[in-house]
Amino acid sequence: MSQQHILALFNNFENAEAAIYELRAADIKGFNFDDLTLKSPIEHHEVEDLLGKRSANVQWFTLGGALLGGLLGFFLISGAQANFFAQMKGGKPIVPFPPNFVLTYEMFILGGVFISVLGFLVCAGLPAKRSPLYSAKVSEDQIGILIKADASAMAKIKKVFTDHEALEIQEEAGK
Amino acid sequence: MEKDISESIAWAKINGDVLKSLEAPRKLYWVILVAALTLFGVGLGCEVYQYQIGMGVANLNNPHVWGLYIATFIFWIGMSHSGTLLSAILHLMHADWRKPIYRFAEAMTTFSLMTAGLFVMVHLGRLWQFYYSVPYPNERGLWPNFQSPLLWDAMAIFTYLSSSVIFLFIGMIPDLAICRDHLHEGWRKKLYTILSLGWEGTDRQWRNFRVTYLTVACFLIPLAVSVHSIVASDFAMSQQPGWHVTSFPPYFVAGALYSGCAAIITLFIILRYVFRFEEYMTLPILKKVARLTFAISMVWTYLNAIEFAAVWYSHDQAAKDVLLQKAMGPYAPFWWMMIFCGSVVPLMLAVKRFQTNIPVLFAVSLLLNLGMWLERWMIVAPTFSHGYYPWTWDGFQWPSWVQWGMVFGSFGWFTLLFMLFCKIFPSVSMYEVKEMVYHRSLASKKNELAEKGAH
Amino acid sequence: MSVTNLLENWSQFRHGHPVDDKPHEEYKWAMAIDLDACTGCNACSVACYAENNIPVVGKEKFNAGQQMHWMRIERYWPEDGREFADQGAQFLPMMCQQCEAAPCETVCPAGATNHTADGVNSQIYNRCVGSRYCSANCPFKVRYFNWYDYPSTDNVWPAEMTQQLNPDVSVRSKGVMEKCTFCVQRMTAAKNTARNEGRLVRDGEVQTACQQACPTNAISFGNLVDPESKVAKQWAHQQVELSKEVQAKDAQEGGTDLRGYRIMEELRLYPSVMYLERVRESAI
Known part of the structure; x- marks a missing residue:
């Protein structure tokens, strides 16, 4: 059966929370709970328990990036020092540790930050085209619930939304 | 006293008020912009002249x-630090009063770093x-000298700089989405559409x-700590009397936070007026920043005293002579002015009445920054005129108008960038003000419930 | 591969200097200046200007402190309230001390100044970006910066004067640092001749311009690795040994006055120039 999108807007978080709670409990045929997306103007981390385990993996990018940056920093710098005219400077060894430590530290942070941001883009799926149903109200003060489900489940989902005082319901035209 | 941000403020109003800052600021904005442009022009002219001759x-x-050049370079680097203080350190400490003002502080970080970078260049x-x-990498296999603190x-x-830009940008994405959704058509809307990366606020x-x-x-x-420690290393890692001081890195970091906080007060007051942010940049927040500045000013005073004491008791005659020269030689007026502006003027901030008095705070913050600029000059210059080698003790070399022109030009350049930023991007974080309001109303609801339960 | 090179020659790259286990191989150029012989006549300074194409900046820039004298005669007057202070004048010819552990080298961001294999502090004009950090970190302040584009400035080398410019020495453009090179062009020429003849440079074969011009022979210059050179003998016999509490050299048979010292040895720069002068209360 063809999949359709439906977006409901709520005035406050409590209503949206209750609606999600009911949808999870309802077990509607043709609707997978993982296809529910909450859209909010601010972050609600209360919702994490409700939505179940949806992981954030940015920290692994951070770890990898920082280590890579540090290692790259040290070997790039030491290698460059060794390959450059191996001429003494100020009586210090050609590959001196204190300066290389400073630079390695900076590269460690640089790698960490850059790759974290890359991780953010990957994990959050950005940049992306906006989903088919979107209301500018979400960036103002309303909470939106976007659901992708079979056309057959739409009626039931819609009922749950209206029960919880949804202000507005947008539906994708059926194909 | 004026009220703090109200809990009942409507979220749509927050959007509206902040977005208005992108449209029609007060006339003073344009005055500042033109003045900044003029100053920058002067600086640019000086640089062209110096480049040629x-x-x-x-x-x-x-x-x-x-x-x-180097003194002002340190000054601008230092200025950049309090942006990070507000946005990162206070973020980790869950100080929610920082939320309405951290965006412009972070922008200040970015632009003052750009200004500092210019000074490295014009100094070459x-x-x-x-x-x-x-x-x-190049075909000659040549590399720079990685041992150099420079x-x-x-x-x-x-x-x-790159991390700050990223941090500023990431933190701004939800707000850029707001701008995209609510601003009228035009080139800026296209810009926001691209920059917001398709943000929708999904979970x-x-x-x-x-x-x-x-x-x-x-x-x-x-x-941030490492950046200013490294700038301190430019001096501490050298061998010169007056520079080769172990306490320089923490001293520089404290000085950086200090001048940065003072600059935040200045810009806070200007932005609050120019963009009509009275409801968001409230006096209680200003009071907190003023207290923070006072605390840091005392840390700086302490570290300054430590430096003098260390030099005095180390009995390193060359370093001692430099210190004496600062206090009694040709640099004395500037040095004492630095002590006055840096350690005495901030005592005003300890007085409760002044902590919310805008004209007083504005004047004090400017004086503090003057003091901090003098501090950097007093670090750099006296060592040259009274170094190790007696033959080079030649007193004072007054900087020419070219140097002064570029110093003032840098203020123009910074103000220009900063003011353009505030006009193009929301300088108050809308989504975080909403969060702040939301969490405060939750907390007060909880309190009400608890009180009801008690009855 | 750079990392392979790094790992293979690790111990070599971790080697500090100056240390006893790895002295200079063929050459270590050094100088000794006898202050008791110096009359402060400035001939050395003039010779240096001529030899090294040093711009003569003129009164105005000299007053601004922008003079370029690689070799300078410093004058010190006694401050004991005597009627004619000039009577106690002391002179000190000062030029780059070619430190073995030079503070200027480590701080240069472009790597434009290095320690060469024959123990001289080199300056690469082409590589210099003009950050002036080397001068800031030089305790002797013997590095000179090209504040203006001197070759194109009118009064530096007036028309006929350009005829006397030394073709072996490059003329420096604006924005680079320069300093005494121990007349590196003469050393290089002598080394080339010696290499062609399959030998080492002999003592006295290289003379620096200042040494050549000195009317009282106060300056001696040579190779410290060669124990028979005049400089090496002076260093061996006359240098005060700071590491020893009691000085024994001069008491030995055939010992001479122990009057050699290097300036500001407490900074551990290991300069290549030794000054000879009896340590005394006053010059007279």
């Missing part, structure tokens, strides 16, 4: 090889060969956003 026009000479004798000190500087500033986006923001904040704190 040679560094000699700056009236530098053999012992005095560095002048105001052969600006056109600056890339010799940048590590890039190279650490370059690396640290590059890391700090997945928010979740990853929070982790990323926190991670970058965690990186920025040690980074």
Whole structure:
């Protein structure tokens, strides 16, 4: 059966929370709970328990990036020092540790930050085209619930939304 | 006293008020912009002149090889630190009062770093060969000297600048989405559409956003500390009397936070008026910043005293002579002015009445920054005029108008960038003000419930 | 591969200097200046200007402190309240001390100044970006910066004067640092001749311009590795040994006055120039 999108807007978080709670409990045929997306103007981390385990993996990018940056920093710098005219400077060894430590530290942070941001883009799926149903109200003060489900489940989902005082319901035209 | 941000403020109003700042600021905005542009023009002219004729026009000479350029460079680097203090350190400490003001502080970080970078450039004798000190692979197998603290500087500033820009940008994505959704058509709407990366505020986006923001904040704190420690290393790692001081890195970091906080007060007051942000940049927040500045000013005073004491008791005659020269030689007026502006003027901030008095705070913050600029000059210059070698003790070398022109020009350049930023991007974080309001109303609801339960 | 090179020659790259286990191989150029012989006549300074194409900046720039004298005669007057202070004048010819552990080298961001294999502090004009950090970190302040583009400035080398410019020495453009090179062009020429003849440079074969011009022979210059050179003998016999509490050299048979010292040895720069002068209360 063809999949359709439906977006409901709520005035406050409590209503949206209750609606999600009911949808999870309802077990509607043709609707997978993982296809529910909450859209909010601010972050609600209360919702994490409700939505179940949806992981954030940015920290692994951070770890990898920082280590890579540090290692790259040290070997790039030491290698460059060794390959450059191996001429003494100020009586210090050609590959001196204190300066290389400073630079390695900076590269460690640089790698960490850059790759974290890359991780953010990957994990959050950005940049992306906006989903088919979107209301500018979400960036103002309303909470939106976007659901992708079979056309057959739409009626039931819609009922749950209206029960919880949804202000507005947008539906994708059926194909 | 004026009220803090009200809990009942409608979210749509927050959007509206902040978006208005992108449309029609007060007339003063344009006055500032034109003044900044003029100053920048003067600075640019001086640089063109110096580039053509040679560094000699700056009236530098053999012992005095560095002048105001390096002093002002440190000043701008220092200014950048309090942006990170507000956005990263206070973020980790869950101080929610920072939320309405951290965005412009973060922008201040970015632009003051850009200004500092300019001073590294104009200071070079052969600006056109600056890339010799940048590590890039080339067919000659030549590399810069990684032992030089200047190279650490370059690396640290590059890391700090790029991380700050990223941090500023990431934190702004939800607000850019708001701008995209609510601003009228035009080139800016297209810009916001591209920059907001298709942000919709989905749970997945928010979740990853929070982790990323926190991670970058965690990186920025040690980074900010390392940046100014490295700038301090330019001096502390050298051998010169008056520079070779162990306490320089923490001293520089404290000075950086200090001048940055003072600059935040200045810009706070200007932005509040120019963009009509009275409801968001409230006096209780200003009071907190003023107290923070006072605390840091005392830390700075302490570290300053430590430095003098260390020099005095170390019985290193050369360093001692430099200190004496600062206090009693040709630099004495500036040195005492620095002590006055840096350690005495901030005592005003301890008085409760002044902590919310805008004219007083404005004047004090300007004086503090004057003091901090003088501090940097007093670090750089006296060592040259009274170094190790007696033959080079030649007293005073007054910087020429070319140097002064570029110093004032840098203020123009910074103000220009900053003011343009505030006009193009929301300088108050809308989504975070909403969060602040939301959490406060939750907390007060909880209190009400608890009270009801008690009855 | 750079990392392979790094790992293979690790111990070599971790080697500090100066240390006893790895002295200079063929050459270590050094100088000794006898202050008791110096009359402060400035001939050395003039010779240096001529030899090394040093710009003569003129009164105005000299007053601004922008003079370029690689070799300078410093004058010190006694401050004991005597009627004619000039009577106690002391002179000190000062030029780059070619430190073995030079503070200027580590701080240069472009790597434009290095320690060469024959123990001299080199300056690469082409590589210099003009950050002036080397001068800031030089305790002697013997590095001179090209504040203006001197070759194109009118009064530096007036028309006929350009005829006397030394073709072996490059003329420096604006924005680079320069300093005494121990007349590196003469050393290089002598080394080339010696290499062609399959030998080492003999003592006295290289003379620096200042040494050549000195009317009282106060300056001696040579190779410290060669124990028979005049400089090496002076260093061996006359240098005060700071590491020893009691000085024994001069008491030995055939010992001479122990009057050699290097300036500001407490900074551990290991300069290559030794000054000879009896340590005394006053010059007279």
